[in-house]
Amino acid sequence: MTSQELTEQIFKKKSFLCVGLDTDLEKIPTYLLSEKDPVFSFNKAIIDATHEYCVAYKPNIAFYEALGVSGWKSLKKTIEYLHSEYPDLYTIADAKRGDIGNTSRMYAKAFFDDLGFDSITVAPYMGKDSVEPFLEFTNKHTILLALTSNEGAFDFQTLKTGDEDLYKKVIKTSRTWENSENLMYVVGATKAEYLADIRKIIPNNFLLVPGVGAQGGSLEEVCKYGLNKDVGLLVNSSRKIIYASDSSNFAEIAAAKAEAMQNQMAVELERL
Numbered sequence: 260m261t262s263q264e265l266t267e268q269i270f271k272k273k274s275f276l277c278v279g280l281d282t283d284l285e286k287i288p289t290y291l292l293s294e295k296d297p298v299f300s301f302n303k304a305i306i307d308a309t310h311e312y313c314v315a316y317k318p319n320i321a322f323y324e325a326l327g328v329s330g331w332k333s334l335k336k337t338i339e340y341l342h343s344e345y346p347d348l349y350t351i352a353d354a355k356r357g358d359i360g361n362t363s364r365m366y367a368k369a370f371f372d373d374l375g376f377d378s379i380t381v382a383p384y385m386g387k388d389s390v391e392p393f394l395e396f397t398n399k400h401t402i403l404l405a406l407t408s409n410e411g412a413f414d415f416q417t418l419k420t421g422d423e424d425l426y427k428k429v430i431k432t433s434r435t436w437e438n439s440e441n442l443m444y445v446v447g448a449t450k451a452e453y454l455a456d457i458r459k460i461i462p463n464n465f466l467l468v469p470g471v472g473a474q475g476g477s478l479e480e481v482c483k484y485g486l487n488k489d490v491g492l493l494v495n496s497s498r499k500i501i502y503a504s505d506s507s508n509f510a511e512i513a514a515a516k517a518e519a520m521q522n523q524m525a526v527e528l529e530r531l
């Protein structure tokens with residue numbers, strides 16, 4: 260999906276919500292555990308209930324890899340289900356990959372070609388040749404970690420390199436890479452005020468903003484500093500939506516949480 264198509268979906272649905280599929284067997288309703296594929300059953304129920312309130316889904320790959328072969332199968336079934344039932348929804352493989360170019364190319368093939376995700380999160384630490392293999396793919400996005408939501412972001416990302424913060428250097432340098440028009444960036448909702456400075460460097464790029472809900476970030480603050488004229492934001496929430504209830508009506512409750520966020524987003528969009 261192109262950025263333009265994603266923007267159209269955002270205006271059509273009045274939502275820039277991304278629902279995170281961080282599916283954990285220890286947190287899903289216990290009655291699902293007797294199903295053949297509990298992870299897929301949970302994801303399917305969440306997707307069917309929430310799809311009208313969001314524009315994107317972001318399975319976090321760690322939750323699937325932790326289950327070995329069966330987890331990978333659940334992931335594949337989930338992405339195939341999204342492609343067949345809801346082809347207008349944008350998909351993000353939250354895999355945080357990046358390696359020497361020869362290896363990154365294989366990661367890119369796995370997530371773009373084999374699984375068919377629209378985008379993947381990538382760590383910038385290994386630099387240009389570790390990211391460019393992802394950028395080569397047409398109509399696919401590489402979402403580079405810029406300023407993450409966790410406390411450890413201050414260990415390295417905000418260190419000065421010369422006279423500017425490392426995360427700013429990452430953003431500026433990445434814009435010089437081949438096919439950099441395929442870049443989006445991760446900025447944590449817990450650091451919303453930094454978005455003002457970030458928007459000065461990248462006024463037009465899409466930003467994936469996780470960290471509202473369970474991590475305490477505020478949607479209002481993210482919108483205040485991060486929205487651009489084309490919206491330019493995908494705000495992710497995982498646990499606060501998908502684990503809002505562990506009873507048999509968990510999907511309905513998840514839908515209500517997603518709808519509440521979508522309503523807030525619609526108000527923000529009116530202001531544009």
Ligand SMILES: O=C(O)c1cc(=O)[nH]c(=O)n1[C@@H]1O[C@H](COP(=O)(O)O)[C@@H](O)[C@H]1O
Pocket residue numbers: 279281319353380406407408409445446447469470471472473474495496497498499
């Ligand atoms: O790349 C990410 O999505 C990500 C980056 C970041 O800085 N912080 C962050 O929380 N995430 C991911 O976003 C999701 C947040 O989940 P909740 O805190 O449950 O909403 C998890 O899958 C995290 O791995």
